[in-house]
Amino acid sequence: MVWLKISLMLTFLSVCFSYKPIIYMHGIIAGPDEADSLKAFVSKFHPETKVISIDAFNHYESFQPMWKQVDGIKKIVQPILQANPDGVHLICFSQGGLVCRGLLSVLEHNVDTFIALSCPLAGQYGVYKKNFLRLKNLVLVGGPNDGVITPWQSSHFGYYNSNEAITEYKDQTFYKNDFFGLQTLDKEGKVHVHMIPGIKHTHWYSNQTVFECCIKPWLT
Numbered sequence: 001m002v003w004l005k006i007s008l009m010l011t012f013l014s015v016c017f018s019y020k021p022i023i024y025m026h027g028i029i030a031g032p033d034e035a036d037s038l039k040a041f042v043s044k045f046h047p048e049t050k051v052i053s054i055d056a057f058n059h060y061e062s063f064q065p066m067w068k069q070v071d072g073i074k075k076i077v078q079p080i081l082q083a084n085p086d087g088v089h090l091i092c093f094s095q096g097g098l099v100c101r102g103l104l105s106v107l108e109h110n111v112d113t114f115i116a117l118s119c120p121l122a123g124q125y126g127v128y129k130k131n132f133l134r135l136k137n138l139v140l141v142g143g144p145n146d147g148v149i150t151p152w153q154s155s156h157f158g159y160y161n162s163n164e165a166i167t168e169y170k171d172q173t174f175y176k177n178d179f180f181g182l183q184t185l186d187k188e189g190k191v192h193v194h195m196i197p198g199i200k201h202t203h204w205y206s207n208q209t210v211f212e213c214c215i216k217p218w219l220t
C-alpha cells in the first residue's frame, strides 16, 4: 500500500515536472531533417525534452499556398496539442514562422512559447487575436548578417517605412492598434527580442550559440 502510494506520488511528480515537447516547423525547400541539429542540442543539454519535427510540405511542396499549408499542418499539430495538455513549445524557422503564425491564429492552442527563428514576420498579419494571445512567450530571433530576410528587422516585426527607413515593431500601426495582440503580449512582458550578429540565414537552426542564448532558456 505504501509502495503504491509512493509510486503514485512519483508518477504524479513526473507528470508535474516533465518538460514540454517541442514542435519544429522547417523553412522553405527543406524537410523535417532541418531539426537534426536542434535534436542533437536538445538531447545534449535537455535530454528529457522531446522534439517533433513536422514532416509535411517538404522541399518543393513548401511552395504551396500558405493557408493550404496551415490547414494541412493544423491536422498534424492538433493531435499533438491534445496529447500534451500541459502545453508545447513551437520553434519555427524562416517561412515556417509564417506557417506557425497561421497555426497560432486558427487553433485554440496550448502553445506555451513560440520561438520565431529568423522569420519574415512583418510580411504578413491579420491573424485572429484571441488565439494569438494564448501564448505565454513570443521569442523573436534574428540578426543583421542573416542575408535572406530583408530587412532583417522583419524577424523582430520591424519593417521599412515609406522613406525606406526601418520602423521598429513598437512604432508599427499593427502594434499601436494591437491588431493581432502584439502590444498586449508586449505589455504583459511576454515578447522577448534577441538580436544575434554573425549568423547567416541557414545557420540559425544549427548554431549552438543561438541554441544556448535563445532556445534553451525557454525549454520549460
Ligand SMILES: *[C@@H]1O[C@H](CO)[C@@H](O)[C@H](O)[C@H]1NC(C)=O
Pocket (backbone or CB within 6 Å): 196, 197, 198, 199, 207, 208, 209, 210
Ligand atoms: C555560431 O554563432 C556565433 C555568433 O555569431 C559564432 O561566434 C560562432 O562561430 C558560430 N558557430 C559556428 C559553429 O559557426
